[in-house]
Amino acid sequence: MGIRDRLSRLLAEAPADADAIEHAEIWWTWGRVQETAGAVIDAFETAGLPVEARVGVVLENRPEHVAVVAAVIASGRCVVMLSPLQPAARLAADIARCAPPVVVAGVEVLARDGVLGAVTAAGLALELDTDGAVRIAGGAAPVDAPTNPGIAVEMLTSGTTGPPKRVHLSVEQLDQALASGGQTPKSDRLLTRSAALVAAPLVHIGGLWRSLACLATGRRMILMPKFVLEPWLRVVERHQLRAVSLVPAALRTVLDADVPKDRLASLQVVTSGTAPCPAELADGFFRRYDIPVLMTYGATEFAGAVAGWTLAQHQKWWDEKAGSAGRAFAGVELRVTGEDGAELPVGSTGQLEVRTAQTAQGAQVWVRTSDLARIDADGFVWIEGRADDAIIRGGFKVQPELVQRVLEAHASVREAAVAGLPHARLGEVPVAAIEVEPGRIRPGVAELIALCRNQLMPYEVPAHIVVLDELPRTPSSKVSRVELLDIVRAQLANTA
Structure with missing residues (x-):
């Protein structure tokens, strides 16, 4: 079952009294998520917004925003990511540039100077309360709203130069990325009692992927606005989490704070992505807490990770391969090429290329990244810098x-x-x-x-x-x- 069908089933069949998303230690039930999602879809239908149309979402780390994303994807439409981190003028310019026929945003965001005007100049503004209520804030959807067939998310990323661009992620790419990362249901059960923490920004691929992984597997989601050490520790303790994801900066924060080992006693594994993790940092965390740090490598263009460590690989290879980003996931091929595009010998440093169904180009095309890397004889990839100035x-x-x-x-x-x-x-x-x-x-x-x-x-x-x-x-x-x-x-x- 793909993510679009999975979300449709959750919004139609999940028990209304089942816990769905915890935020600020308060649970949103599936009934509440379904109510918000239903109101969003009703607003689309009333506005005459066709299936496969683009919907801008100024996406914050809040339960009602997860409900909006679920509603857009489940209804066959396309999420156009808009970052709430942008200053008002930049957000307004971003909205004007991508011109989605409908934009959903929180009350505070729409109140910023110039934002509502930018939305209504091109289409309909839907205001989203923190309680999940949806209201028309102004404007109207164009009669012939443009569509983006087959695309689930226009994901915000950064180009090598100029303003941020959007990578178009198809439903098939999301499905493949979730499958490669092992985020598919283990049975026909719609929901499980296990829980997963999402502290990365939903507007970036790491946060979006983790939230979709929760939905795809039926896990309860603990949603934080961002990583802050003490609240994060309380979540780990309260839910006795067995696995979490931490970027290198957060790993170092835990180490620098000398967090007592017993506060992390439930954890069995930590994954780390979004930035290269120094070998000494991952190893220091492992030696201090006896918790393996499994690095991953991916990009927005790949809808998530394409390489990483498994627990079994860590047990076998860590002492020898510490610092590697891991091996290619199932269905992914990696190679290193020179400036002329020719593949380099094993162990040589060059530009990393990826071939996988997770790319927009498909499983038959090699895609060149902006990362410099080498791949050793055992298939482990080592990220050694960037070919651009990011x-x-x-x-x-x-x-x-x-x-x-x-x-x-x-x-x-x-x-x-x-x-x-x-x-x-x-x-x-x-x-x-x-x-x-x-x-x-x-x-x-x-x-x-x-x-x-x-x-x-x-x-x-x-x-x-x-x-x-x-x-x-x-x-x-x-x-x-x-x-x-x-x-x-x-x-x-x-x-x-």
């Missing part, structure tokens, strides 16, 4: 060019440069330097940070900005990111 901050991808453009919009900034500074907990953080326009007033760092906060997502805002008369340059006149980082480190050392 900065991975705690699992979130930051494009330097986007941050650079925001800084260069300031009248006193002649040129800006952005680089990734190694960070013990987050992996990397973006830092920036600006060159002052001759004859202009020298801008303050606080002023530049405020500009970034107004136009960027929180994780894209530079952790540090230095103001210079001239940016450091290579002999070819390009900005030297190596020297830029040296300048930032020196300034940090002077202010420590």
Whole structure:
């Protein structure tokens, strides 16, 4: 049974009094989820929105938003992801750019400057209360709303340059990704009493995949707005969870806090994805808590993970292969190629390519990633960097060019440069330097940070900005990111 049929059956047959989603220690029953989903589908039908039409969802980590996603996919329509993390002007521009005929969003989001107007300029705005009630907030769906046949989700991701793009994930891709990850029902039972924690943003592939995995397997979902150590520990203890997923930054947070071993006693395994996990971090967690950390590798374009560790592999190979991202999952092939596209010998470093039904191109086409990797003789893949300039901050991808453009919009900034500074907990953080326009007033760092906060997502805002008369340059006149980082480190050392 695929995810679309599975969601349809849950919305029609799940017992109304069964627990579905816990949020802030309060349970939403399946009856409550079904009521919200039904109201959303009724609103689509009343608006004349055809099957396979696109529906924008400003997706927050809340139960009513899970119900909306379930309703859209189950009804045969397509979820267009819109991030609530964006500043108002950027969110409004994103809505205007992708122009879905209907947008569903929370009350607070629609109240932001310019957002409701951007929605109603193209279509219908549906307001979603925290209690799950759905109301028309303005506008109307166009008579001939465009459709996106076969696509379940237009997933928000970051391109190598420019504004975020959307990857179109088909129903078949989601089904294959869930199957590859072992997230299919073990029996004909619709629901189970087991529970799984979702703390990653639903608007990103990690959070969406985990929430769909809960629904696909009938597990109860414990939904957190984000990872915060103490609330996360209480969830693990209260539900006696056996498995959780932690990004490298969260793993380090647990270790740095020296969490007592007994608070994690129920855990048997931790999975880690979204960013490369340093070998010493995964091994340190394993040695401290005797809990294996199973790394995974994937991307939005693949609807989830395509490689990873199993518990059996960890028991056999960990001492020898610590630091690897694991082996290709069933139905997935991996290879490493050179600049000319030719496959490289075993153990050579090159650009990683993937062939799987989880890609939009299908199971017969090799898809080149932006990651540099090597694959050893036993089939374990090692991620060794990126072929682009993306900065991975705690699992979130930051494009330097986007941050650079925001800084260069300031009248006193002649040129800006952005680089990734190694960070013990987050992996990397973006830092920036600006060159002052001759004859202009020298801008303050606080002023530049405020500009970034107004136009960027929180994780894209530079952790540090230095103001210079001239940016450091290579002999070819390009900005030297190596020297830029040296300048930032020196300034940090002077202010420590």
